[in-house]
Amino acid sequence: MIQSRVHISNLREHVGRTVTVFGWVNALRLQRTMQFVIMRDNTGMVQVTHKRDNGPLEAQLEALTPESAVKITGRIVDAAQVKLGGLELVPETIEVLNPAAAPLPIDEHTGMEHRLDWRFLDVRRRPAAQLLFAVQTTLEQGMREYAYAQGATEMHTPKLMGTASESGAEVFELGYFGRRAYLAQSPQFFKQMAIAAGIEKVFEIGPVFRAEPSFTSRHATEFTGVDVELAWIDGVEDVMAFEERMLAHAIAKVADAHGDAIRERFGVDLIVPTTPFPRITMAEAHEILRKGGWDPEGIREDLDPAGERSISAHIQRATGHEFVFLTHYPASIRPFYHMRPADNPTVTVSFDLLWKGLEVTTGAQREHRHDVLLKQAAEKGMNPEPLSDYLNAFRYGCPPHGGLGLGLGRVLMVMLGLESIRDAAFLFRGPNRLTP
Known part of the structure; x- marks a missing residue:
């Protein structure tokens, strides 16, 4: 069955359910035992949390680059310890729709004129x-x-x-x-x-x-x-x-x-x-x-x-x-x-x-x-x-x-x-x- 898209701002309504989210990789924190990905769409951000298990999801997450366009299907978990909305997305499948080249040409410190080059x-x-x-x-x-x-x-x-x-x-x-x-x-x-x-x-x-x-x-x-x-x-x-x-x-x-x-x-x-x-x-x-x-x-x-x-x-x-x-x-x-x-x-x-x-x-x-x-x-x-x-x-x-x-x-x-x-x-x- 094809999962319909859920916007990040509406994830609170789907705690305990499996949903599909489309968006971009905002940031990556790839630790020794855990992998964290901050995913962003035009309504907000959510933390994707995966425990390393040497499986295919671990390899996919490891290969991600910032600003890659992705489709992630997973379970929404109430996680009070997560500062970003108090929710986690535990992934079940990951599809990279379009990988972003690295490094990115701009960052948060880039001046206006160069930002306009990459508007x-x-x-x-x-x-x-x-x-x-x-x-x-x-x-x-x-x-x-x-x-x-x-x-x-x-x-x-x-x-x-x-x-x-x-x-x-x-x-x-x-x-x-x-x-x-x-x-x-x-x-x-x-x-x-x-x-x-x-x-x-x-x-x-x-x-x-x-x-x-x-x-x-x-x-x-x-x-x-x-x-x-x-x-x-x-x-x-x-x-x-x-x-x-x-x-x-x-x-x-x-x-x-x-x-x-x-x-x-x-x-x-x-x-x-x-x-x-x-x-x-x-x-x-x-x-x-x-x-x-x-x-x-x-x-x-x-x-x-x-x-x-x-x-x-x-x-x-x-x-x-x-x-x-x-x-x-x-x-x-x-x-x-x-x-x-x-x-x-x-x-x-x-x-x-x-x-x-x-x-x-x-x-x-x-x-x-x-x-x-x-x-x-x-x-x-x-x-x-x-x-x-x-x-x-x-x-x-x-x-x-x-x-x-x-x-x-x-x-x-x-x-x-x-x-x-x-x-x-x-x-x-x-x-x-x-x-x-």
Whole structure:
């Protein structure tokens, strides 16, 4: 009779029975009279215990190597002396499904860059890395739940473009049947076209490409973006309200499903944010920071990373909140399609969202009037001809709208207290990394 698989986390329910477990060899302790193997699957670890008897099982266990994929059938025994779950698996048959070469190319002391070279082993061997992707799944599920509940339509927009998106900078160029094509650095133009198509609330979770030669802990050349666009808004406040409620819902879902595990594996107490999040204008942020002595050379309109961390710390001291919306960025550093208030065209009705000092989102009300878009593009020195397909969407009754783009990896970085976005992706892509 074929034994059905039992996960290690469920072995307590099978004490006294014979079960089959699939997994990897985590560690070996081959003593003079006893052989101990720590076996691991994606739910936990169990000790396999065998007394040497010069039989075939002894030889099989002796030949095992760490990370070999194995199938072990045996009896589950209650063993209080075993620190690992108080259980033992006494083997009856062992099948090596795929032996692992020795020695392994990484261990617990291996640095990040070399770990990334062997990412499949890195993720397999570290429960924290496995947990990260479970958290990511729950986080995305929570964001989708909220978006669906608000009547949003999930879209899948092209990642190949015939013209460079937005400013035309920081895009990857590639050949396309004798022509030039570009990888989309944002679904921005496409989701605005969806608004013009009469789809009132749009969201997408998908890849984004940025040809930035940045080597910081928070930049990647390919990452997962969460993009939202909302029609018929009264103002940018509608967009910020959507995001803060979406994040609060998704974070609450993560806390409920994984809060204890996050505390154990990452040492982070995940706090579910209350809404609304604090808001502060860029001008107010500059005033607060300069009173504290912040005035970095060359930074007059935006905030540098130190400024973002400082303003977040100030807001947390003042309000107890980990999130803050920075609003009304200068028009000079925002895209041409960001709306500008009639009473102050030097700024935009836009925002960034900071979480614990890290920018995780950029958003704005978009300019939906064709003539104003042409004017603002000209001010930026942009040729409207390559933008004709995009601009046509605003010639035939496009409604007022706004939206946001959120970096999933950055959210996971802050949520789990990671030092680098490299650990927040399965296979990281940066200026110096295109493999594996």
